[in-house]
Amino acid sequence: xxxxxxxxxxxxxxxxxxxxxxxxxxxxxxxxxxxxxxxxxxxxxxxxxxxxxxxxxxxxxxxxxxxxxxxxxxxxxxxxxxxxxxxxxxxxxxxxxxxxxxxxxxxxxxxxxxxxxxxxxxxxxxxxxxxxxxxxxxxxxxxxxxxxxxxxxxxxxxxxxxxxxxxxxxxxxxxxxxxxxxxxxxxxxxxxxxxxxxxxxxxxxxxxxxxxxxxxxxxxxxxxxxxxxxxxxxxxxxxxxxxxxxxxxxxxxxxxxxxxxxxxxxxxxxxxxxxxxxxxxxxxxxxxxxxxxxxxxxxxxxxxxxxxxxxxxxxxxxxxxxxxxxxxxxxxxxxxxxxxxxxxxxxxxxxxxxxxxxxxxxxxxxxxxxxxxxxxxxxxxxxxxxxxxxxxxxxxxxxxxxxxxxxxxxxxxxxxxxxxxxxxxxxxxxxxxxxxxxxxx
Amino acid sequence: xxxxxxxxxxxxxxxxxxxxxxxxxxxxxxxxxxxxxxxxxxxxxxxxxxxxxxxxxxxxxxxxxxxxxxxxxxxxxxxxxxxxxxxxxxxxxxxxxxxxxxxxxxxxxxxxxxxxxxxxxxxxxxxxxxxxxxxxxxxxxxxxxxxxxxxxxxxxxxxxxxxxxxxxxxxxxxxxxxxx
Numbered sequence: 242x243x244x245x246x247x248x249x250x251x252x253x254x255x256x257x258x259x260x261x262x263x264x265x266x267x268x269x270x271x272x273x274x275x276x277x278x279x280x281x282x283x284x285x286x287x288x289x290x291x292x293x294x295x296x297x298x299x300x301x302x303x304x305x306x307x308x309x310x311x312x313x314x315x316x317x318x319x320x321x322x323x324x325x326x327x328x329x330x331x332x333x334x335x336x337x338x339x340x341x342x343x344x345x346x347x348x349x350x351x352x353x354x355x356x357x358x359x360x361x362x363x364x365x366x367x368x369x370x371x372x373x374x375x376x377x378x379x380x381x382x383x384x385x386x387x388x389x390x391x392x393x394x395x396x397x398x399x400x401x402x403x404x405x406x407x408x409x410x411x412x413x414x415x416x417x418x419x420x421x422x423x424x425x426x427x428x429x430x431x432x433x434x435x436x437x438x439x440x441x442x443x444x445x446x447x448x449x450x451x452x453x454x455x456x457x458x459x460x461x462x463x464x465x466x467x468x469x470x471x472x473x474x475x476x477x478x479x480x481x482x483x484x485x486x487x488x489x490x491x492x493x494x495x496x497x498x499x500x501x502x503x504x505x506x507x508x509x510x511x512x513x514x515x516x517x518x519x520x521x522x523x524x525x526x527x528x529x530x531x532x533x534x535x536x537x538x539x540x541x542x543x544x545x546x547x548x549x550x551x552x553x554x555x556x557x558x559x560x561x562x563x564x565x566x567x568x569x570x571x572x573x574x575x576x577x578x579x580x581x582x583x584x585x586x587x588x589x590x591x592x593x594x595x596x597x598x599x600x601x602x603x604x605x606x607x608x609x610x611x612x613x614x615x616x617x618x619x620x621x622x623x624x625x626x627x628x629x630x631x632x633x634x635x636x637x638x639x640x641x642x643x644x645x646x647x648x649x650x651x652x653x654x655x656x657x658x659x660x661x662x663x664x665x666x667x668x669x670x671x672x673x674x675x676x677x678x679x680x681x682x
Numbered sequence: 683x684x685x686x687x688x689x690x691x692x693x694x695x696x697x698x699x700x701x702x703x704x705x706x707x708x709x710x711x712x713x714x715x716x717x718x719x720x721x722x723x724x725x726x727x728x729x730x731x732x733x734x735x736x737x738x739x740x741x742x743x744x745x746x747x748x749x750x751x752x753x754x755x756x757x758x759x760x761x762x763x764x765x766x767x768x769x770x771x772x773x774x775x776x777x778x779x780x781x782x783x784x785x786x787x788x789x790x791x792x793x794x795x796x797x798x799x800x801x802x803x804x805x806x807x808x809x810x811x812x813x814x815x816x817x818x819x820x821x822x823x824x825x826x827x828x829x830x831x832x833x834x835x836x837x838x839x840x841x842x843x844x845x846x847x848x849x850x851x852x853x854x855x856x857x858x859x860x861x862x
Contacts, residue, residue: 289852291850303749314841332709339709339710339711387749401773402773403777403780405841406780413850417853451743452695452771455769455772483746483771620699621705639699641700642724644699648723
């Protein structure tokens, strides 16, 4: 356990969750169950509840505003400072004097208020909270970042909010929610080799569309064969279909890693708004094509498009398994002339593990640049922004116009393996289609 | 009679990077400057030409993407009076409520409002008036406001409500949840 996780007992509050909520939870969805237990009464979709939050997470780009609202509007006193995490990841390390000055102030405030601070290089907020055990099954975690749905990987009710909501949650120790309807996604069939969790997540977004799950909870069933990191990828992209949360159904693997309360399980009799069935055996590698995340097409339709930059990283796909997939593709080859491969591990733990097992050495030997753990160029601020006319294949989560820099640049979102293959080819490519001997060397 | 406020019409899926690109966040360009970059890519003339009270009209899923509150904060700084869309993305909608920017999911209005229209918002009456060149006023209905939102809007924003009452809208003053 890291020092930060050990820092105070309230960090893991309330790890001992009641196995008996004291009322009947039958017929309730996962989202309704979590919010009911928090509210202390049975609640259904459509009701508004005000409930305690277990963890509040803020990133460097939002924390200054949230803390200013706390000081100037709300009296400055936090309900549970020990349940607040600050992660410096969005512009880390600082890119200019303005950012450096803001971050300097943020560190001081975090120390003064007794908040848990994860500074430059520790990694991306969602990855760090999961590694530190600050998101757990049945918890309610609110973060100042839309991809806070990631915590749904361990069936925590994780959701993104703006600065004012975050400020209120810190001061009140609670927040309001409209209990969401549920869109159930049932994964069936066997996943073919070469189909990544990213491909499955993008298929979910394609089928639901960018607003198909607005305000809803996406309840993901049938992900038992997906690893812990892959589940994070699935939950992470739930917000790209508009969802409030993306809850991956608890299974034995989760119960081995965490204490999962008995009431936190899928109820087939619960009433849901809709059910989407996805046969994994029919899927292949896909790309989300500019400029909308739900604009998803088979990689095969875009083969040969010249690629200037390949970015592997982010809360979506910057974990050890992702880096290893890239290493497996590029091992013994070189990135194509005229193409840049940028790899940014999601956290310092990921970086350490990737150093220890030789993954980083393989990537560097192939010509990759390795960045400081953090968000990197995902939102176009530093460490790899795009010029007009440039094309990037990225393992990230948004391809909006101007997202990574110039509004005249294009971003294709795909899996780590497709990103790696594209880096070798210098053009959009499938992992099987290796460049000819010597072509890229 | 007032000439009313201008309608700025946008399409479907206006995202938070459209409203305020990440590279122009307050963290990057400073608290005093970021609002000048509202719609910098999508509609570069907007920030210079918008006037207080103007109404933005969008299609489906207005505000999808990031949780960045500084995107709607930029619109508030510029004095945007209301946003009318077919539908709103969730986090962004909460941010609008928190900032007190009136937001109406009103497909009927989106169907009829054109870019450059002059309108006057009369929220107490639940109406929007479209002002025609010949002096005629066309009365359009705003959608009814649910109880929870009515409570919020009574104080202007969720933040204002909490500051005044020490509780959230819809929260029972004696609620056991508050004991925590």
